[in-house]
Amino acid sequence: MNCKDPFPGIKGLIFDEPLIFNRSESGRNGCSVPDDDLVDFTYSIPDTFLLRDDIPGMPEVCELDMVRHYTRLSQWNYSVDLGMYPLGSCTMKYNPKVNEEIASLDGFAQLHPHTPIHLSQGALQVMYDLARYLTEISGLSAVTLQPSAGAQGELAGMLIIKSFHVNNGDSQRVNVLIPDSAHGTNPASCVLAGLKAVEIKSGPDGRLDPEAIVPYLNESLAGIMMTNPNTLGIFETHADKVADMIHGAGGLVYMDGANLNALMGIVKPADLGVDVQHINLHKTFSTPHGGGGPGSGPVAVSEKLKPFLPIPIIEFDGERYMYQWDRPLSIGRLHGFMGNFAVMLRAYAYIRALGPDGIRSVSEAAILNANYIKEKLRPYYNLPYNDICKHECVLNDEYQAKNSITTMDIAKRLMDYGFHPPTVYFPLIVHGAIMIEPTESESRRNLDQFINAMIRIAQEAEENPDLLKSAPHLPKLTRLDETLAARKLILRWTPDA
Amino acid sequence: MQYIPLTENECRQMLESLGVSSIDDLLSDIPAAKRLKQALNLPVAMSEQNLARFMKRLASFDTPHDSIPCFMGAGSYRHFVPAAVRAMAARSEFVTAYTPYQPEISQGSLQAMFEYQTMMTQLTGMQVSNASMYDGAMATAEAALLAVRAKRCQTVMVSRALNPSYRTVLDTYTSNLDVTITELPVNSKGQTDLTPLLSLDAKNIAGVMIQSPNMLGVIEDLESIGRQLKQLKILFVVVVTEAMSLAILKAPGHCGADIVCGEGQSLGLPVNFGGPYLGFFTVTDELMRRMPGRVVGLTQDTEGRCGFVNTLSTREQHIRRDKATSNICTNQALCAITSAMYMTAMGQRGLRNVALMNMKKAAYLKSKLETVSGVSIPFDGPAFNELTVVLPASLDSFQKALAEHGIIGGYDLRCSWPELGQAMLLCVTETNTREDIDRFTVVLSEWIQEVRG
Numbered sequence: 005m006n007c008k009d010p011f012p013g014i015k016g017l018i019f020d021e022p023l024i025f026n027r028s029e030s031g032r033n034g035c036s037v038p039d040d041d042l043v044d045f046t047y048s049i050p051d052t053f054l055l056r057d058d059i060p061g062m063p064e065v066c067e068l069d070m071v072r073h074y075t076r077l078s079q080w081n082y083s084v085d086l087g088m089y090p091l092g093s094c095t096m097k098y099n100p101k102v103n104e105e106i107a108s109l110d111g112f113a114q115l116h117p118h119t120p121i122h123l124s125q126g127a128l129q130v131m132y133d134l135a136r137y138l139t140e141i142s143g144l145s146a147v148t149l150q151p152s153a154g155a156q157g158e159l160a161g162m163l164i165i166k167s168f169h170v171n172n173g174d175s176q177r178v179n180v181l182i183p184d185s186a187h188g189t190n191p192a193s194c195v196l197a198g199l200k201a202v203e204i205k206s207g208p209d210g211r212l213d214p215e216a217i218v219p220y221l222n223e224s225l226a227g228i229m230m231t232n233p234n235t236l237g238i239f240e241t242h243a244d245k246v247a248d249m250i251h252g253a254g255g256l257v258y259m260d261g262a263n264l265n266a267l268m269g270i271v272k273p274a275d276l277g278v279d280v281q282h283i284n285l286h287k288t289f290s291t292p293h294g295g296g297g298p299g300s301g302p303v304a305v306s307e308k309l310k311p312f313l314p315i316p317i318i319e320f321d322g323e324r325y326m327y328q329w330d331r332p333l334s335i336g337r338l339h340g341f342m343g344n345f346a347v348m349l350r351a352y353a354y355i356r357a358l359g360p361d362g363i364r365s366v367s368e369a370a371i372l373n374a375n376y377i378k379e380k381l382r383p384y385y386n387l388p389y390n391d392i393c394k395h396e397c398v399l400n401d402e403y404q405a406k407n408s409i410t411t412m413d414i415a416k417r418l419m420d421y422g423f424h425p426p427t428v429y430f431p432l433i434v435h436g437a438i439m440i441e442p443t444e445s446e447s448r449r450n451l452d453q454f455i456n457a458m459i460r461i462a463q464e465a466e467e468n469p470d471l472l473k474s475a476p477h478l479p480k481l482t483r484l485d486e487t488l489a490a491r492k493l494i495l496r497w498t499p500d501a
Numbered sequence: 502m503q504y505i506p507l508t509e510n511e512c513r514q515m516l517e518s519l520g521v522s523s524i525d526d527l528l529s530d531i532p533a534a535k536r537l538k539q540a541l542n543l544p545v546a547m548s549e550q551n552l553a554r555f556m557k558r559l560a561s562f563d564t565p566h567d568s569i570p571c572f573m574g575a576g577s578y579r580h581f582v583p584a585a586v587r588a589m590a591a592r593s594e595f596v597t598a599y600t601p602y603q604p605e606i607s608q609g610s611l612q613a614m615f616e617y618q619t620m621m622t623q624l625t626g627m628q629v630s631n632a633s634m635y636d637g638a639m640a641t642a643e644a645a646l647l648a649v650r651a652k653r654c655q656t657v658m659v660s661r662a663l664n665p666s667y668r669t670v671l672d673t674y675t676s677n678l679d680v681t682i683t684e685l686p687v688n689s690k691g692q693t694d695l696t697p698l699l700s701l702d703a704k705n706i707a708g709v710m711i712q713s714p715n716m717l718g719v720i721e722d723l724e725s726i727g728r729q730l731k732q733l734k735i736l737f738v739v740v741v742t743e744a745m746s747l748a749i750l751k752a753p754g755h756c757g758a759d760i761v762c763g764e765g766q767s768l769g770l771p772v773n774f775g776g777p778y779l780g781f782f783t784v785t786d787e788l789m790r791r792m793p794g795r796v797v798g799l800t801q802d803t804e805g806r807c808g809f810v811n812t813l814s815t816r817e818q819h820i821r822r823d824k825a826t827s828n829i830c831t832n833q834a835l836c837a838i839t840s841a842m843y844m845t846a847m848g849q850r851g852l853r854n855v856a857l858m859n860m861k862k863a864a865y866l867k868s869k870l871e872t873v874s875g876v877s878i879p880f881d882g883p884a885f886n887e888l889t890v891v892l893p894a895s896l897d898s899f900q901k902a903l904a905e906h907g908i909i910g911g912y913d914l915r916c917s918w919p920e921l922g923q924a925m926l927l928c929v930t931e932t933n934t935r936e937d938i939d940r941f942t943v944v945l946s947e948w949i950q951e952v953r954g
Contacts, residue, residue, distance in 0.1 A: 049883075074595075100504060110568070114566055340670065391530070496628075
């Protein structure tokens with residue numbers, strides 16, 4: 005036992021907690037309803053048939069019940085603030101606390117989206133400037149902040165590409181080339197924009213082989229969707245050549261910016277021939293993931309695609325920030341208002357805190373950390389694509405297979421050591437993929453601790469495989485039956501259950 | 502740099518262990534000609550103290566709605582949120598977690614989401630809720646796509662009184678798909694008129710989408726619409742932009758709705774200059790497997806204990822790729838959980854009382870406006886917390902008068918409803934005091950006197 009620096013995973017005091025509905029007591033009041041300053045005003049509700057009597061099942065608890073309930077639930081969650089969260093392609097970096105304070109300032113949080121522009125200049129400036137910073141980082145010409153997440157950014161990008169071709173009289177251009185290592189959102193977004201996803205097989209080195217796209221360089225080509233670095237964490241070395249080929253055939257290049265954390269200040273996507281890219285503020289720019297959202301997926305475009313951006317855009321005339329609605333070629337809107345503003349605020353603050361050198365250091369440290377993990381784990385886990393990596397690396401369970409140990413077993417066992425598992429079984433082109441993204445936030449001590457846990461698990465796989473198969477042992481619950489959940493669907497609580 | 506822990510010494514040692522001499526060696530796969538030679542053109546780094554000061558200054562250029570009388574609604578609603586909700590929603594275990602891909606160590610988010618789903622079905626009277634969409638507008642677009650998928654026909658009819666931003670998002674989402682959107686007009690009460698539908702062949706119509714309370718502030722007669730659509734076998738989609746209304750109005754699910762979706766911002770989220778909000782999406786059991794988005798289900802662990810997991814994932818993009826029911830991945834999980842916290846804090850009676858108070862304030866506003874000569878209230882349909890008013894002179898001039906008195910007025914309806922003239926949609930909630938409303942009325946009367954000379 006290492007007393008100086010043990011693994012964080014250890015059994016603790018965990019409280020059980022029922023569903024909130026089981027804490028409810030009819031007639032209990034938990035809230036302070038605002039005062040009625042119209043006591044003497046009598047009115048008749050015109051159509052009582054429009055009204056309901058009660059909301060059956062809605063909980064009735066006191067404030068302390070509510071606070072204990074959610075405090076206990078929160079303690080069953082793993083989180084970045086609790087420990088290392090090396091989920092590949094998710095960029096689980098530290099979420100600075102000052103950004104939370106900034107987002108809760110009254111001038112932002114209590115600002116109504118329809119507030120007249122002369123009373124919302126601060127918020128408009130934040131959006132205007134954030135768009136400019138993202139323009140600089142991507143090297144592209146203009147940015148929309150409207151998309152609420154990466155997938156909606158992809159949709160925006162695909163709609164822009166579609167509109168560009170249609171506007172050129174090229175509505176037959178529907179094919180979008182997508183490498184087989186891509187995120188599932190890529191083909192799904194493509195189809196939603198009325199385009200067709202064409203899967204391209206990755207080359208033997210895990211990269212996109214320019215030869216592979218040659219058959220598709222024709223009148224039906226709309227463009228390509230590339231993730232760079234790709235989901236293997238490998239830089240697409242031929243990206244600029246591929247872009248030239250696509251452009252030569254009249255297509256456009258979309259970059260999925262999920263992995264932008266590897267490139268900031270090192271290379272601008274526009275210099276690699278990218279025409280459109282989305283950026284995940286909730287990955288690269290440190291905004292928290294909130295257990296699955298909200299995110300924000302701004303889209304940057306080149307000069308010729310600017311007219312197609314969603315409306316409105318924000319302009320500055322040297323004195324005032326204002327909305328510009330008159331954009332006849334715009335794809336329209338993706339959000340009821342301007343997008344996830346409070347997420348943008350955090351990203352804005354992050355960029356201002358780091359400055360140009362800090363931004364570059366982020367990417368460099370992320371790359372160093374990922375390569376360090378990769379090299380340290382290589383003797384113990386198979387590395388299907390042996391190359392320098394960028395911000396993440398992909399291993400698999402090939403060495404452990406002889407003991408019937410799978411990637412899932414390794415992942416679950418990591419929980420016992422106090423780490424969140426890496427992304428598993430993705431990308432699909434690697435059998436049993438273990439995709440590790442440490443981010444720049446982790447210190448060398450944390451990396452070493454994670455590496456030691458992984459090495460220990462590789463040893464356990466040899467010596468005591470059952471320990472892995474029955475993992476996790478320390479969390480509140482053991483392995484959960486996902487098949488049962490899908491077969492016997494229970495998606496809400498009911499009083500008789 | 503406070504966010505990057507590596508020391509120079511550690512850096513050097515790590516590079517050594519990799520057998521390279523500098524970070525640049527790890528970048529050798531990026532064509533040298535493309536690598537940046539100079540620093541990004543971004544403002545220089547700021548200390549935390551300066552950053553906080555700077556951001557406070559920017560925030561001071563804005564006017565928060567609670568600092569002056571404000572009558573703005575139209576898709577974003579000002580409601581009181583108890584401190585306990587903010588405190589719980591700010592717990593970093595919820596805030597800094599990812600999507601619960603590993604359920605054993607994500608039970609907090611998962612159980613809270615299961616409770617959210619349950620509460621949304623209670624509020625809407627529907628059977629199934631997903632774990633959230635981006636916002637009300639996008640949820641509405643996805644509802645149209647679901648109707649088209651489920652009915653295998655292309656036409657969706659949409660009330661003219663749908664929020665115009667929602668309509669634009671709907672048009673954007675369907676612009677390149679085989680979907681036709683047609684509009685249903687509004688009658689003199691301000692409610693959607695189904696008459697044009699009756700002359701069409703119902704077999705060709707996938708769904709009808711009705712917002713209630715609608716963009717003119719009028720509550721729709723969902724029961725009657727539901728009855729008619731059921732006979733015609735057309736899917737009934739109810740869009741709710743003001744979720745607080747669900748606490749007092751008859752549940753759409755009990756009026757024959759097949760999909761109830763919309764905006765949940767009213768349930769505990771600040772107005773946030775437009776986002777992040779909460780797209781909610783609820784359906785009947787029949788439509789469950791065609792529903793977009795994540796959903797949490799109950800299951801057991803290996804020892805038979807209850808637990809929660811993401812389920813029905815075979816509908817989703819990470820499995821089905823180009824054949825998925827939607828491209829959504831990241832959603833608005835924390836917003837959904839926050840709204841569950843809000844509903845828990847308010848409870849059944851709290852929600853109902855606040856909703857009633859909204860109705861009462863709107864009734865009071867209406868009674869005051871009726872005393873102002875020259876102002877007309879064009880629709881006499883029932884209202885929740887919004888009201889359309891038509892002014893006798895230019896709305897721009899009235900907005901100017903309001904600004905001079907430090908009041909934020911209502912939503913300008915002229916763009917989407919030019920035929921109404923100088924029309925404005927006013928919103929009052931529990932955050933508006935009687936004094937606010939009285940003052941607004943006084944400013945309005947004085948302005949009318951002035952413009953009438």
